[in-house]
Every structure is written in structure tokens, then in C-alpha cells.
Amino acid sequence: MQTTVNLWPLIGVLVIVIGFVLRFNPMLVVALTALATGFAAAMPLETILATIGTGFIKTRALPLIILLPLAIIGLLERHGLREHAQHFIGRIRSATVGRLLIAYLFVRETTAALGLTSLGGHPQMVRPLLAPMAEGAAENRYGKLPEAVRYRLLALCAATDNIGLFFGEDIFVAFGAIALMHTFLLGSGIDVEPLHIAFWGIPTAICAFIIHAVRLKRFDSRLERELGGQQAAPTLPAAVSQE
Amino acid sequence: MILSIQYLYWLAGAILAITALMTFTDKNHPKRWTTGLFWALFSLVFLIADLLPPVWVGIGVLLMALIAGTGGVGLGRHGELPPKKRQASAQRLRNKLFIPALAIPLVTVIGSVIVKDAHIGGVPLLDPKNVTFVSLGVGCLVALALACWLTRDTPMQSMRESRRLTEALGWALVLPQMLAMLGLLFNDAGVGKAVAHLTTAYINMDYRLVAVTVYVVGMALFTVVMGNGFAAFPVMTGGVGVPILVGVYDANPAVMAAIGMFSGYCGTLMTPMAANFNIVPAALLNLPDKNSVIKAQIPTALALLLVNIVLLYVLM
Numbered sequence: 270m271q272t273t274v275n276l277w278p279l280i281g282v283l284v285i286v287i288g289f290v291l292r293f294n295p296m297l298v299v300a301l302t303a304l305a306t307g308f309a310a311a312m313p314l315e316t317i318l319a320t321i322g323t324g325f326i327k328t329r330a331l332p333l334i335i336l337l338p339l340a341i342i343g344l345l346e347r348h349g350l351r352e353h354a355q356h357f358i359g360r361i362r363s364a365t366v367g368r369l370l371i372a373y374l375f376v377r378e379t380t381a382a383l384g385l386t387s388l389g390g391h392p393q394m395v396r397p398l399l400a401p402m403a404e405g406a407a408e409n410r411y412g413k414l415p416e417a418v419r420y421r422l423l424a425l426c427a428a429t430d431n432i433g434l435f436f437g438e439d440i441f442v443a444f445g446a447i448a449l450m451h452t453f454l455l456g457s458g459i460d461v462e463p464l465h466i467a468f469w470g471i472p473t474a475i476c477a478f479i480i481h482a483v484r485l486k487r488f489d490s491r492l493e494r495e496l497g498g499q500q501a502a503p504t505l506p507a508a509v510s511q512e
Numbered sequence: 513m514i515l516s517i518q519y520l521y522w523l524a525g526a527i528l529a530i531t532a533l534m535t536f537t538d539k540n541h542p543k544r545w546t547t548g549l550f551w552a553l554f555s556l557v558f559l560i561a562d563l564l565p566p567v568w569v570g571i572g573v574l575l576m577a578l579i580a581g582t583g584g585v586g587l588g589r590h591g592e593l594p595p596k597k598r599q600a601s602a603q604r605l606r607n608k609l610f611i612p613a614l615a616i617p618l619v620t621v622i623g624s625v626i627v628k629d630a631h632i633g634g635v636p637l638l639d640p641k642n643v644t645f646v647s648l649g650v651g652c653l654v655a656l657a658l659a660c661w662l663t664r665d666t667p668m669q670s671m672r673e674s675r676r677l678t679e680a681l682g683w684a685l686v687l688p689q690m691l692a693m694l695g696l697l698f699n700d701a702g703v704g705k706a707v708a709h710l711t712t713a714y715i716n717m718d719y720r721l722v723a724v725t726v727y728v729v730g731m732a733l734f735t736v737v738m739g740n741g742f743a744a745f746p747v748m749t750g751g752v753g754v755p756i757l758v759g760v761y762d763a764n765p766a767v768m769a770a771i772g773m774f775s776g777y778c779g780t781l782m783t784p785m786a787a788n789f790n791i792v793p794a795a796l797l798n799l800p801d802k803n804s805v806i807k808a809q810i811p812t813a814l815a816l817l818l819v820n821i822v823l824l825y826v827l828m
Contacts, residue, residue: 274702274705274706274709275702275705275706276706276709276710277706278698278701278702278703278706279703279706279707279710281698281701281703282703282707282737285694285737285785286737289784293581294580294581294583294683295683295687295690295784295787295791296576296577296580296581296683296686296687296690297577297578297580297581299577299687299690299691299693299694300573300574300577300578300581300690302694303693303694303697306694306697306698306701306703307697307701309701310700310701310702312700312701315567317570317697318566318567318570318571318574319565319566319567319570320566320570320696320697320700321569321570321573321574321693321697322561322564322565322566322567322568322569322570322571322572322573323566323569323696324692324693324694324696324697325557325561325569325570325573325689325690325693326557326561326562326566326569327693327696328689328692328693328696329521329557329558329561329689330517330520330642330645331688331689331692331788332524332685332686332688332689333520333524333645333648333649334645334648334788335681335685335688335788335792336524336527336528336678336685337520337523337524337527337648337649337652338616338648338652338655339673339674339677339678340527340652340656340670340671340673340674341612341613341616341652341655341656341659341670342613342673342677343670343672343673343674343676343677344656344659344660344663344665344669344670344673345609345612345613345659345663346673347592347593347598347663347665347669347673348593348598348601348602348605348609348663348665349598349599349601349602349603349605349609350602350609350610350613352598352599352602353602353605353606353607353609353610354610356602357607384625385621385625386644387617387620387621387624387644387647387648388617388621389617390617391789391792391793391796392796393613393616393617394617395793395796395797396793396796396797397613398610398613400797420799420800420801420804421804421808423797423799423804424794424797424799424804424805424807424808425808426797427793427794427796427797427805427808428781428805428808428809428812430793431781431789431790431793431805431809432781432809432812435774435777435780435781436774436777439770439773439774439777445742446741446742446773449742449745450745450749450769450770450773453745453746453749453750454749454754454765454769457749457750457754459754459758459765461765461766461769462766465766466766466769466770467770468766468770469764469766469767469769469770469771469827470770470771470773470774472823472827473770473771473774473816473819473820473823474774476816476819476823477774477812477816480812480815480816480819481812484811484812
């Protein structure tokens with residue numbers, strides 16, 4: 270193992286970790302890391318700039334997923350989408366934050382496992398629909414939520430979307446990650462059926478669902494413990510009166 | 513192909529150019545010029561970047577980072593409908609409000625699953641390499657038409673709303689692309705090789721459990737650094753997985769690969785480097801702590817990492 274591996278580029282890792290820990294602006298941290306890593310790998314400045322430029326152009330498709338839905342979501346929000354989503358969940362009496370998110374986790378993970386990965390996502394599903402519904406479900410039971418609880422609840426909505434997506438998509442045979450693993454193993458002289466790789470992902474996928482569902486359930490009991498006492502005030506506002 | 517991803521780049525570029533223009537002409541904007549410049553530069557990336565020398569683009573990217581880093585990207589004031597009007601509108605439209613919102617994922621799925629292989633006159637309808645993105649673009653246009661029709665509002669208003677949300681996201685909208693760029697640069701500079709060298713050279717893997725743990729935890733840690741399990745997989749599997757788990761301990765490669773990649777995903781849940789999944793949602797939900805989504809995910813990720821060590825040890 271005594272081949273000469275250049276360890277200097279690891280400076281880049283150091284810069285980014287320090288930058289994030291010290292909470293500098295991430296854009297600036299990434300730019301500095303790119304420069305530092307390039308210099309550490311003995312690239313001339315012009316090559317570094319060109320590598321940054323080409324890399325940025327190659328990855329242009331990434332922000333499309335966030336940027337394009339904004340016009341629609343913004344317009345619908347202007348006309349009360351979030352208010353209606355809260356009101357909608359308010360009519361389902363048995364709805365709790367935990368139950369709603371567990372149901373979403375289940376649907377998100379199974380549809381992703383069938384290759385339908387675009388049936389969710391933060392700009393088009395979590396912000397306009399899931400988050401207001403979860404908030405509505407909690408407010409129906411406990412009234413206005415304290416800020417800290419509300420932030421935790423919203424973060425949990427985003428987390429649930431991520432976890433459902435990640436641990437579902439990877440057991441879909443035609444997903445890019447499976448192709449990547451298959452190709453890499455082939456390159457190392459190991460021929461494995463992509464179907465087998467997908468199959469052996471299932472145990473982890475099931476455990477992911479169980480672990481996260483248990484946490485969501487516990488979030489419900491935590492809400493009940495912390496806010497259940499103040500439920501006395503009848504906080505079913507417009508939701509009921511207009512039925 | 514008939515619908516190429518290039519059209520989406522132009523569309524995105526146009527939306528951002530409008531955003532920049534509105535900011536430049538907004539006299540009440542506290543950071544009018546720097547904010548406008550930031551979005552104008554970003555729109556150029558979509559409109560003409562592929563025609564420019566890469567060095568120029570690189571300089572532009574650094575300039576954007578500098579503007580963002582010095583707090584130059586700010587928020588304008590945006591006129592919302594008064595709450596009364598919004599309530600009334602919500603009551604009038606009720607469940608119809610869901611239709612355009614749900615049309616985006618629905619059309620995307622129909623496009624990427626059903627229409628994906630459609631040809632017209634021997635030419636593929638959707639860009640074969642970017643089926644999902646192109647379907648998403650079509651879905652957004654359909655949804656926009658539906659939304660304008662249902663709410664009786666104008667496309668111009670939708671551009672104002674787009675600007676409101678774009679400004680609310682700020683630089684977080686650009687960060688995923690910055691990080692993906694960094695991943696490519698890390699590759700060119702040989703960061704992966706250096707990390708693999710460190711892990712394999714200094715840890716004694718004579719015990720099966722140690723080897724399994726090194727592979728699983730290594731995948732997660734490496735993903736935390738790179739922000740992407742795909743970048744970690746070749747490095748860790750080439751360094752530890754194939755030579756030691758398969759070579760020495762005779763593991764089933766399918767089990768190793770599947771659980772290895774999922775361990776990488778556990779890393780993705782814990783790192784700000786995966787900005788698309790972890791930082792952008794925090795910005796979208798207006799959370800004051802940009803790391804709150806990561807904090808909500810860490811317990812699940814750590815528990816699952818432990819499960820993965822056990823599963824790999826038992827199943828391989």
C-alpha cells in the first residue's frame with residue numbers, strides 16, 4: 270500500500286468542515302474550498318477557474334426542480350392554498366401529526382420503490398401541502414403552537430419526505446444508483462444481477478420505515494405531553510363553524 | 513428529440529432574468545443592486561453559459577459566491593393579498609386549489625413513465641437523457657395554465673410570486689449546484705483517493721466486524737464530506753468492499769452493495785453538503801435554523817446505520 274497518493278487535496282475537506290462549523294456563508298465556504306483544493310492539487314489558477322465553470326454548467330439541471338414550480342406554488346399560496354390545506358385536514362378528526370406523516374412516509378417510500386420518485390419533493394409537496402396539513406392537524410388539537418414546536422414539526426415534515434424518498438428509490442431496479450453499483454462491480458470483475466442488488470436493499474428499507482415511524486409516533490406523544498394540558502381552550506376555529 | 517432540456521434552461525434563464533429585472537427596478541429594495549446582479553448572473557448561467565469560455569463562467573461563479581458571502585442577496589417587500597381576501601379566495605376555490613399543485617407531480621410521473629418512449633415521426637418526443645426534468649418542465653407549464661385559469665390571475669402575477677419565493681430562498685437556491693460542482697472538482701483533484709488511502713492504510717481489518725463497520729461507517733462519513741452517496745460508493749467499495757469484504761470474507765456482493773449504498777444515504781441525511789435535501793427545505797419552510805432538517809434526521813440516520821452494520825454482518 271505504499272503507492273504515492275497525494276494527500277494534499279484533503280486540505281479541501283478541512284476547509285469545508287471548518288467553514289461549516291464556524292457557520293460562514295456556505296456559498297463562500299464552497300468557493301474557497303474549490304480554490305484551496307485546486308491549489309493543493311497543484312492546478313494552475315486558470316484550470317481551477319475552468320473546472321469550476323465547467324462543473325457549474327454540467328450541473329445546471331439541479332436547480333430546475335426547485336425553481337420551476339415556484340411560480341405555480343406562489344400563485345396558489347396567494348389564493349389561499351395553505352389555508353385550505355389546513356382547513357382540509359381539520360375536517361379529519363382522527364388526524365394527528367404522527368399519523369399523517371406515517372401515512373405520507375408509507376406512500377412516499379412505496380411509490381419511490383415503484384420508480385415514481387417525482388410524486389413528492391420539497392417545493393411542490395412539502396411546502397404547499399404536507400407542512401400546512403401537519404400544522405393544521407396539530408393546531409386542531411392543541412391550538413396555536415409555540416414557535417419551537419412549530420419549527421420542529423416543519424423540519425420533521427421535510428425529514429419524512431427525504432427518508433421516504435431515499436430508502437424507497439434504491440430498491441427500484443431501474444434507478445440510477447443500481448446501475449451505478451452494477452457497473453462499478455462489473456468493472457471490478459464481479460457480475461451481479463441488478464435485481465439482486467435491489468432485492469437486498471429491502472431489509473434496510475423496511476427498518477428505515479419502522480425506525481422513522483416509531484419516532485413520528487413518539488413525536489405525537491411528546492406533543493400530547495407538552496401541550497395536551499392546555500387543550501381546554503376550544504380552538505376549533507372557523508373549521509367547524511362553517512360546515 | 514422534440515422537447516430538449518435546453519428549452520428548460522432558457523425558461524429558467526428567462527424567469528431569473530425577469531426576477532433580476534424586477535429587483536433592479538424595485539426602488540424600495542434594501543439591497544437592490546447586489547441582489548439584482550446575483551440573479552442576473554445566475555440567469556446568464558442558463559441563457560448563454562455554454563457559449564462562454566469556462567474560465568469566465570468560473571469567475572462569474574466566484575463573483576456570485578462573493579455577493580452571497582458578503583450578505584448582498586436580500587429580500588424585497590412583496591404585496592400579499594390581505595388575509596381576508598385570501599380566506600375568501602380559499603373558500604371559493606376549496607379543493608380546486610389542490611388541482612394545479614397535484615398536476616405538477618402527476619404530469620411528471622405520466623411523462624417519465626408512460627410518454628418516455630414516445631416518438632413522433634421517428635424523433636423522440638422527450639429528451640431521452642433528461643426525461644424526468646423535461647416532464648417536470650411540461651408539468652409546471654400545465655400547472656401554471658391551470659392555476660392562472662382557476663384563480664383568474666395573470667402569468668405576470670405568477671412571475672411576481674416566483675420572484676417572492678426566489679428571493680425568500682436566496683442563495684440556498686444556488687447552493688446545491690455549487691456543491692455538485694465541488695464534487696466534480698474533488699474528483700479531479702483526487703480527494704477520494706486520498707480518503708480511501710487513509711482509511712485502508714491505518715485500520716486493522718483482521719476482524720470481520722471491524723471490516724463491516726469500517727465499510728458501513730466509511731460510506732456514511734465519506735458521504736457526509738462529499739454530500740453524495742454516489743461519489744462515496746466507488747471509493748469505499750473499491751478500497752474496502754471488494755478487496756476485503758468480498759475478497760477476504762467472501763461476502764455476497766449484492767448484499768454488500770445494497771447495504772453500502774444505503775449507509776451512504778444515512779450520511780446524506782446528516783450533512784449540509786446535501787443542500788438540495790437538507791438546506792433548501794429549511795429555507796423553503798422559513799426555518800430560522802438552517803440545520804433543523806438535519807437535526808430532525810440524525811436520530812433516524814444513526815439508528816439505521818447501526819441496523820446496517822448488523823444486517824451486513826448477518827446477511828453477507
